Amino acid sequence: MIGYCQPMVEDRISHIEARVQASANLPESAKAEMLELLAALRAELQGVEREHLERAESAAPGGAGHGETLDDSLGALTGTMTALEATHPRLAALANRLAVALANMGI
Numbered sequence: 001m002i003g004y005c006q007p008m009v010e011d012r013i014s015h016i017e018a019r020v021q022a023s024a025n026l027p028e029s030a031k032a033e034m035l036e037l038l039a040a041l042r043a044e045l046q047g048v049e050r051e052h053l054e055r056a057e058s059a060a061p062g063g064a065g066h067g068e069t070l071d072d073s074l075g076a077l078t079g080t081m082t083a084l085e086a087t088h089p090r091l092a093a094l095a096n097r098l099a100v101a102l103a104n105m106g107i
Helices: 007-022 028-045 050-059 070-087 089-104
Strands: none
Touching (some): 070 089
16 A cells, blocks of 8 residues: 555555556567556655645645646646656656556556
8 A cells, every 4th residue: 555545545556457467469478568667656645745735636626626627737736746756756657667568558
């Protein structure tokens, strides 16, 4: 389980893991790569301060800090990601690798 109780983040990672494992269309090598990236992401999240995750969750659509407009939400999310990248570059790099891998798989 990730650091402090982070149900939104843990749920998302678990959901992606389940979808990857259940996919009949992904080659085993792609599944292994995705599961490895997800495990690395989960491990890296152990060191993330609660404040950063709370800011990211609240900036996400539907979050407590979700702005009235898309521009408000994007501005909040951009600020959160900039702070996260500055304080946790490995986590930001892992998240980017995961996003690229998912995009390359058409997900």
